Amino acid sequence: MLKNLISLVAIASLLCGCAGKSGGGEKSAKNQEVGFVPLFNGSDLTGWTYGKDNAGALRKAGAGYQIRDGSLYCTVADGGNLFTEKEYGDFVMRLEFKLTPSANNGVAIRSPLNGNPAYEGIEIQVLDDTAEKYAKLRPEQYHGSVYDLVAAERGHLKPLGEWNQEEIIAQGRHITVKLNGHTIVDANLDDVKDEAKVKKHPGLHRASGHIGLLGHGADVEFRNLRIKEM
Numbered sequence: 001m002l003k004n005l006i007s008l009v010a011i012a013s014l015l016c017g018c019a020g021k022s023g024g025g026e027k028s029a030k031n032q033e034v035g036f037v038p039l040f041n042g043s044d045l046t047g048w049t050y051g052k053d054n055a056g057a058l059r060k061a062g063a064g065y066q067i068r069d070g071s072l073y074c075t076v077a078d079g080g081n082l083f084t085e086k087e088y089g090d091f092v093m094r095l096e097f098k099l100t101p102s103a104n105n106g107v108a109i110r111s112p113l114n115g116n117p118a119y120e121g122i123e124i125q126v127l128d129d130t131a132e133k134y135a136k137l138r139p140e141q142y143h144g145s146v147y148d149l150v151a152a153e154r155g156h157l158k159p160l161g162e163w164n165q166e167e168i169i170a171q172g173r174h175i176t177v178k179l180n181g182h183t184i185v186d187a188n189l190d191d192v193k194d195e196a197k198v199k200k201h202p203g204l205h206r207a208s209g210h211i212g213l214l215g216h217g218a219d220v221e222f223r224n225l226r227i228k229e230m
Helices: 002-031 195-200
Strands: 048-052 066-068 071-074 081-088 091-099 104-111 122-127 163-171 174-179 182-188 209-214 220-229
Touching (some): 091 104, 104 163
Antiparallel strands (some): 048 081, 066 071, 071 220, 081 209, 091 163, 091 220, 104 122, 104 209, 163 174, 174 182
């Protein structure tokens, strides 16, 4: 009888321990999202605006970014540069994106509303690295790169048509990009020493600005965009 009682106590302790670990894991996952707020509400473009031309007029292609099943998307005929109305300096941004063959887009950070965000701000490249048409690009033009400035580590995109998870961290001069759990960029902008490129990219010196989605005439979809300011 005593032996059976001890066995039951041991089993109960083991089950409690397993439950505690499971609960802790769920709590840890939730804690990782503490402080994040959505950038996109899943139903309309509240909080977003299109870029402006030199005359101050809103600039977009076709119907611009559209909404489908809680995600933002642009097509070959639609898109343009879509920006947050709010400006951000130091932050952690998380998002999901889905590519189609030869897809090309970008995530602007610390950008003004006018001019080319890749130069007047900073662009984190969004690209189908597997497309034959992009086979001869420079390293700093592939997905996740700080466009034209810092090359990302390749090989971590999911197959076309699947959702990718990306995290962009901007803290002072330090830019980090994580793709599907892999750190693909870990850069200090002050390490960009090429004088021609520094002159070409005045956005390198900006401490804050808008976040944007940069349509380049390709079918790309985004969802679960959220941000935590630091």
